[in-house]
Amino acid sequence: MRFFLYAIARFPLFHWLRWLSIVLTYKYRFRGQKLYISWACVVKNCRFGYSNHISEQSILTNVDVGDFSYIGARSHLNNVTIGKFSSIAPNVKAGLGTHPSRGFISSHPAFYAPSYGLVEKQAFEEYHQTTIGNDVWIGANSTLVDGVTIGDGAIIGAHAVVTKDIPPYAVAVGVPAKIIRYRFSEAEIKRLQAQAWWDKPLSWIKAHAEQMQHASEYLRTVAAPERQESTPKA
Numbered sequence: 729m730r731f732f733l734y735a736i737a738r739f740p741l742f743h744w745l746r747w748l749s750i751v752l753t754y755k756y757r758f759r760g761q762k763l764y765i766s767w768a769c770v771v772k773n774c775r776f777g778y779s780n781h782i783s784e785q786s787i788l789t790n791v792d793v794g795d796f797s798y799i800g801a802r803s804h805l806n807n808v809t810i811g812k813f814s815s816i817a818p819n820v821k822a823g824l825g826t827h828p829s830r831g832f833i834s835s836h837p838a839f840y841a842p843s844y845g846l847v848e849k850q851a852f853e854e855y856h857q858t859t860i861g862n863d864v865w866i867g868a869n870s871t872l873v874d875g876v877t878i879g880d881g882a883i884i885g886a887h888a889v890v891t892k893d894i895p896p897y898a899v900a901v902g903v904p905a906k907i908i909r910y911r912f913s914e915a916e917i918k919r920l921q922a923q924a925w926w927d928k929p930l931s932w933i934k935a936h937a938e939q940m941q942h943a944s945e946y947l948r949t950v951a952a953p954e955r956q957e958s959t960p961k962a
């Protein structure tokens with residue numbers, strides 16, 4: 729009987745109906761916000777900002793997505809907060825959970841999760857909140873280990889495994905991810921973070937979008953120290 733129900737639930741029509749109900753529910757809930765959820769995505773308990781694009785076959789649970797951030801195809805994210813203007817490439821995994829690697833005889837969940845029937849109380853915290861800042865770029869096929877924080881403006885190279893927090897504007901690559909450089913000087917990073925251009929009104933961002941294509945000029949003029957207080961935030 730159980731197998732029969734399982735087989736019915738796996739029928740393509742049910743997948744299609746599930747996807748349709750997800751898209752319609754979220755399109756309605758976030759109407760007017762230019763939300764695009766592509767084919768075969770599964771979205772549960774998520775919040776979206778303005779102009780988000782979720783590419784096909786991505787699975788998102790408990791994810792907060794800031795304005796203009798997008799998620800590439802076949803990404804799988806749980807318990808993740810994503811800032812504004814962040815780019816998540818295809819096949820990125822974050823918040824998939826963790827098992828004990830110390831202190832327990834076995835790493836198998838049967839010894840800490842009651843659902844297997846061997847223990848009565850949850851004895852290990854499997855999931856932790858992962859944070860991705862604003863203007864972050866996560867390269868394709870990267871994995872973020874549960875609970876890490878990726879600072880504003882950071883770049884994570886393709887195929888990285890991020891096991892520790894990555895500071896703002898660092899470029900980190902490899903397994904485990906190591907910082908190879910910073911995108912700007914320490915003083916410039918401080919200025920960009922204080923300016924937090926991603927929180928400014930859209931009209932401000934639009935007016936400065938082309939200047940942002942020329943980093944040194946932008947840092948010398950728009951994000952110059954003497955201008956830090958004069959630009960309004962949203």
Ligand SMILES: CC(C)(COP(=O)(O)OP(=O)(O)OC[C@H]1O[C@@H](n2cnc3c(N)ncnc32)[C@H](O)[C@@H]1OP(=O)(O)O)[C@@H](O)C(=O)NCCC(=O)NCCS
Nearest residue numbers: 815816817818866867868883884885886887899901902908
């Ligand atoms: C990390 C990245 C952004 C390049 O950053 P960069 O600071 O310009 O780095 P460089 O190209 O100057 O490379 C610096 C060094 O890091 C190495 N490197 C670059 N990317 C790497 C990666 N993903 N993994 C491991 N090493 C990498 C380079 O080989 C080079 O090594 P070397 O100093 O021994 O020659 C880029 O390589 C990358 O991974 N981009 C993601 C692409 C992607 O996933 N696209 C999906 C579309 S959203």
